[in-house]
Amino acid sequence: MKYTTYFIKFFYRIRYWLILAPIIVALLVYWQTRHTSHSYSASCSIYTGIITGVNILSESGIVTTAYTQGSMMDNLLNIITADQTLKQVSLRLYARIMVYGDPNKDNTYVNAANYRLLYNHADPIHHLIDKSSENDSINEQRTYENLIAYETNDPSNYVYGIYQWNLPYVNRGALQQIDVKRVGTSDVIEVFYTTDDPGIVYQTLLILIDEFNKQYQDLRFGETKNVIAYFRAELKRIGNELANSEDSLTIYRVDNQVINYEDETKHVAALNRDYELQYWQSLNDYNVSDSIKKELEKRMHLNTEIIQNNNSFIFHNNNISDINEKLAMAKYYSKDVIPQKMIDSLYNELEANKKALSDALQKTGYLKYSKEGISNEGVVDEWLKQVIAYKKAEAELKVLNERKIYMGKKYIHFAPIGSTLTRKERLVDINERRYLAILDALNAALLKEKSIQMNSATLKVMNPPYYPLVASTISKHRLLTIASYFATLFFTIFFFLIIEILDRTLHHVFKAEQLTKSRVIGAFTRLLPLKARRFNQTYNMLSAQTLCNSIITYFKPNQNNIINLISNEPGEGKSFVMAQLVQQFTERGFDVTQLSWQNEYSAAPQAFIQSLKLNELVPLEKSNSKNNVILIEYPSLKDATSTEDILQDVSLNLQIIDSRRTWKNIDQQLFERTREMCNKTPLFIVLNYTKRDTAEEINGLMPPYTFFHKLFYRISQLGFTANDKPLQNV
Numbered sequence: 001m002k003y004t005t006y007f008i009k010f011f012y013r014i015r016y017w018l019i020l021a022p023i024i025v026a027l028l029v030y031w032q033t034r035h036t037s038h039s040y041s042a043s044c045s046i047y048t049g050i051i052t053g054v055n056i057l058s059e060s061g062i063v064t065t066a067y068t069q070g071s072m073m074d075n076l077l078n079i080i081t082a083d084q085t086l087k088q089v090s091l092r093l094y095a096r097i098m099v100y101g102d103p104n105k106d107n108t109y110v111n112a113a114n115y116r117l118l119y120n121h122a123d124p125i126h127h128l129i130d131k132s133s134e135n136d137s138i139n140e141q142r143t144y145e146n147l148i149a150y151e152t153n154d155p156s157n158y159v160y161g162i163y164q165w166n167l168p169y170v171n172r173g174a175l176q177q178i179d180v181k182r183v184g185t186s187d188v189i190e191v192f193y194t195t196d197d198p199g200i201v202y203q204t205l206l207i208l209i210d211e212f213n214k215q216y217q218d219l220r221f222g223e224t225k226n227v228i229a230y231f232r233a234e235l236k237r238i239g240n241e242l243a244n245s246e247d248s249l250t251i252y253r254v255d256n257q258v259i260n261y262e263d264e265t266k267h268v269a270a271l272n273r274d275y276e277l278q279y280w281q282s283l284n285d286y287n288v289s290d291s292i293k294k295e296l297e298k299r300m301h302l303n304t305e306i307i308q309n310n311n312s313f314i315f316h317n318n319n320i321s322d323i324n325e326k327l328a329m330a331k332y333y334s335k336d337v338i339p340q341k342m343i344d345s346l347y348n349e350l351e352a353n354k355k356a357l358s359d360a361l362q363k364t365g366y367l368k369y370s371k372e373g374i375s376n377e378g379v380v381d382e383w384l385k386q387v388i389a390y391k392k393a394e395a396e397l398k399v400l401n402e403r404k405i406y407m408g409k410k411y412i413h414f415a416p417i418g419s420t421l422t423r424k425e426r427l428v429d430i431n432e433r434r435y436l437a438i439l440d441a442l443n444a445a446l447l448k449e450k451s452i453q454m455n456s457a458t459l460k461v462m463n464p465p466y467y468p469l470v471a472s473t474i475s476k477h478r479l480l481t482i483a484s485y486f487a488t489l490f491f492t493i494f495f496f497l498i499i500e501i502l503d504r505t506l507h508h509v510f511k512a513e514q515l516t517k518s519r520v521i522g523a524f525t526r527l528l529p530l531k532a533r534r535f536n537q538t539y540n541m542l543s544a545q546t547l548c549n550s551i552i553t554y555f556k557p558n559q560n561n562i563i564n565l566i567s568n569e570p571g572e573g574k575s576f577v578m579a580q581l582v583q584q585f586t587e588r589g590f591d592v593t594q595l596s597w598q599n600e601y602s603a604a605p606q607a608f609i610q611s612l613k614l615n616e617l618v619p620l621e622k623s624n625s626k627n628n629v630i631l632i633e634y635p636s637l638k639d640a641t642s643t644e645d646i647l648q649d650v651s652l653n654l655q656i657i658d659s660r661r662t663w664k665n666i667d668q669q670l671f672e673r674t675r676e677m678c679n680k681t682p683l684f685i686v687l688n689y690t691k692r693d694t695a696e697e698i699n700g701l702m703p704p705y706t707f708f709h710k711l712f713y714r715i716s717q718l719g720f721t722a723n724d725k726p727l728q729n730v
Helices: 003-011 015-032 066-078 083-100 114-121 125-126 136-150 159-163 198-255 261-300 302-306 312-328 340-363 377-457 475-500 511-518 532-553 576-588 605-611 644-648 665-678 692-699 707-716
Strands: 041-049 179-182 189-195 460-463 520-525 561-566 590-596 629-633 652-657 684-689
Touching: 003 015, 003 302, 003 475, 003 707, 015 475, 015 692, 041 198, 066 189, 083 114, 083 136, 083 198, 125 136, 125 159, 136 159, 159 377, 179 340, 189 198, 189 532, 198 377, 261 377, 312 340, 377 475, 475 692, 511 520, 511 665, 511 684, 511 692, 520 532, 520 576, 520 605, 532 692, 561 576, 576 590, 576 629, 576 652, 644 665, 652 665
Parallel strands: 520 684, 561 629, 561 652, 590 629, 652 684
Antiparallel strands: 041 189, 041 460, 179 189
């Protein structure tokens, strides 16, 4: 509670400073900034659609987390406020101002005064401003391109300094005033901009929206397009490797006449198996027929040689051998190579030659009987049969021997083809898998690109910027005035608060009690000047009454009431306070005795203290009277040191302090030593030369009793709802 009242009174004490200082400073600022231009504001809203918009990923069921969504929105905000974006806005805005600006007339692009300022400052680059075309849009683009081409990272380069220097409206500091924020948790971004030129505000936002869309697409699509280009290049390279490996496999198959290696090798194995069976069968037939033929020839003796030398026999026998050889070879060829008709013809021809051979033997009658006259007809027929079988087996063996060479070549042909084909097919498979993997990655990148395209397509301007026709509600002029008023107000409070904290002057009760760690029971005001001086006597009387009331509570019955008046330094008002107390105690019927070291003795201050005997001060007939009051004024503690007996054998001690002077460390030391010497005897403080509000803390409300005076006093006492009117009929 005491701190609350302390601060209320603190503000009351500096009330004139709080009222006058801010007003004076605000008036000065208002006068100095009376020609300040007005501020114009414009805004726009952009719907991004990143979170709630439809894209391929969301349609696929892929859900993004809240953290990812927040990061995506933060990225958009950072793109808008990025230095690269603002630099492009700066150069494009500068080019637009230079092309569309008019030095004599304001327009929707720039005010004439601002155009003249920027144009006159740009003497080194006037040749870059292109106005050759009738189409100003073309002129703007050409000027922008000229600025880009002219710019170098050189401090002396003017274009480089357009964004880096303090060139108004187009420098970094001006464009960084653009306020970009997200609307709650939605997909909407709001952009605000304020400056003193309505045309520049409007054009800046238009360029910023366009540049933001470009920068966003460059960043998003640039990364994705690079990935897509990489995958396409890899797909082309691996596709070429795949085609080369496939072509190599095809050429190898063609060169080696291999269509299906596994089936063909199985077929070769089957042919070899059939060959082995046929070979051994033919060899067996050959040996059997040869053996039987030789046995029959032994039995036939000379007839055999005659038959074998017969021209007709030889002819038909050779024909039969040739036909058997052809038929043997026909077994190993398909019907497409040797038609069935030809095979049938060979069989017919074989039967005809057999019959012709048999007929030729039948005509040789001398062969029917041997030399001994035994019939040879059965033997000759059997011999002829065996000869035919022999020739057949011989033909087949001849063909099979050729087939054996052919099968050997087949094995030699197919043996290395298998491993080579496996290696080439494995290479084709590896390249094919690589190709498919790159193709999948390319499809994923294309899907991502399409998703980004859908997202980018949702970057729509919901509320386009409008050209501001009216200045902002609070102009810069008014804003500076209001700001200066409150700044001065806070500075004044802070300044006096610092002084209040650091000040060691006991000019009010709270400060005195905080520094001295002792209680204040009385306060006398300083002499008031001018018309308030009529209350001086009243204030002294009220202060003395309050002090007497407090002192009386410490009187002890059946003994003299001695009150010591002490001070640290001379001239602090002990005599004045004693005079006021004497008057009050006398009016209240007390027998007052006053003793002052200045009036009673002419000795030195310390001698007065040493010679003082408290029990001898009152006559015997008045001793032990409860109405006796003895007031003793001592020399200052700076001049003379008090003793314990004169400080303890009294009712109470009053330390008189001039509230106008500084409470120094030595004062505190003297006061603490005095308090220790007093022991249990009360030691209180009486402030002298205080202000009225300080005296009211002890004495209560003091005149004049005006409305505002009583109102403030009630507020300082926290009596906000109090009713001070006296009750009627009580």
